[in-house]
Amino acid sequence: MPDIEFKSPIAHGPVSAPDGSVSLEDETSTTKVVVRAATGTAAAADLGVPYGQSRLRADGTLVCGTRPGEWTLFAAAGRATEVAASVDTDGFVNVVDVTHGRAMMRVSGPKATAMLAKVCDIDLTDDMAPDGAVFSGSVAKVTCDLLRSDWRGEVSYLISCERSFGNYLFATLADASTEFGAELPTGLDIH
Amino acid sequence: MIVVNCPHCGPRNSSDLRPCGEVTSRPDPATASLSEWRTYLYMRENPSGWVTEAWYCRSGCRRYFTIERNTATNETRRSEAS
Numbered sequence: 001m002p003d004i005e006f007k008s009p010i011a012h013g014p015v016s017a018p019d020g021s022v023s024l025e026d027e028t029s030t031t032k033v034v035v036r037a038a039t040g041t042a043a044a045a046d047l048g049v050p051y052g053q054s055r056l057r058a059d060g061t062l063v064c065g066t067r068p069g070e071w072t073l074f075a076a077a078g079r080a081t082e083v084a085a086s087v088d089t090d091g092f093v094n095v096v097d098v099t100h101g102r103a104m105m106r107v108s109g110p111k112a113t114a115m116l117a118k119v120c121d122i123d124l125t126d127d128m129a130p131d132g133a134v135f136s137g138s139v140a141k142v143t144c145d146l147l148r149s150d151w152r153g154e155v156s157y158l159i160s161c162e163r164s165f166g167n168y169l170f171a172t173l174a175d176a177s178t179e180f181g182a183e184l185p186t187g188l189d190i191h
Numbered sequence: 192m193i194v195v196n197c198p199h200c201g202p203r204n205s206s207d208l209r210p211c212g213e214v215t216s217r218p219d220p221a222t223a224s225l226s227e228w229r230t231y232l233y234m235r236e237n238p239s240g241w242v243t244e245a246w247y248c249r250s251g252c253r254r255y256f257t258i259e260r261n262t263a264t265n266e267t268r269r270s271e272a273s
Contacts, residue, residue, distance in 0.1 A: 051199060051252065067199075067251075067252050067253055067254075068199055068252055068254060121203075121204050121206075121207070128201075135200070135251070136200075136250055136251045136252070136253075137203070137207060137250050137251060138206070138207055138250050143249070143250045
């Protein structure tokens with residue numbers, strides 16, 4: 001996996017409300033490695049997180065059970081080679097670095113859930129999507145993987161989608177945030 | 192809106208899934224007659240009532256599963272992973 005120059009598909013900087021009720025920022029540079037592993041392999045046992053849950057590994061990698069038999073590993077930018085190498089590939093195991101292929105953004109703040117509920121039909125209540133929950137669904141009609149990852153004591157979601165939808169999704173979420181006082185950066189085209 | 196219960200993801204709007212039609216049993220290609228093969232490919236019961244259908248969870252777990260659906264009322268029951 002050669003390291004190539006990273007370029008985010010999201011053309012705009014962070015969007016936030018002056019009172020901090022909701023904020024939206026580009027997190028595309030986050031390392032993302034997808035692992036598919038058959039039941040009974042060492043990789044499946046090591047990752048050890050069932051579908052719908054996540055856990056933070058000692059090396060700082062966040063392991064998310066994104067689908068049955070499939071995991072996504074998130075880590076700080078530039079760690080793709082290291083994270084991919086940490087997976088035992090013995091048996092029916094597939095490891096792919098999708099850092100460049102998927103856009104990612106973080107929505108956080110006390111109004112983050114209300115904002116996301118405008119464009120997402122998944123039940124986002126604490127009972128159904130507590131901190132650490134992993135789920136997939138439609139966000140603004142784009143199929144996304146979502147992770148509830150509370151940040152600095154605030155409700156927060158990491159949303160990732162196919163790279164080509166990243167700019168559209170960011171703009172649409174920014175548009176949805178204006179109801180909660182978010183100010184759009186100059187040049188952000190939402191319609 | 193039809194709410195369909197995915198065995199992996201839980202209740203979802205049917206727009207998040209893809210219906211794949213009635214579940215039929217595939218005859219043995221080595222011994223099936225043309226009539227049996229045509230029936231397998233094209234003929235469906237299409238009842239007004241309960242039918243076992245296959246669905247694909249395209250926005251969530253990306254797995255196929257079966258569910259019983261009442262075609263008259265759109266009630267669903269007995270969701271099982273394929």
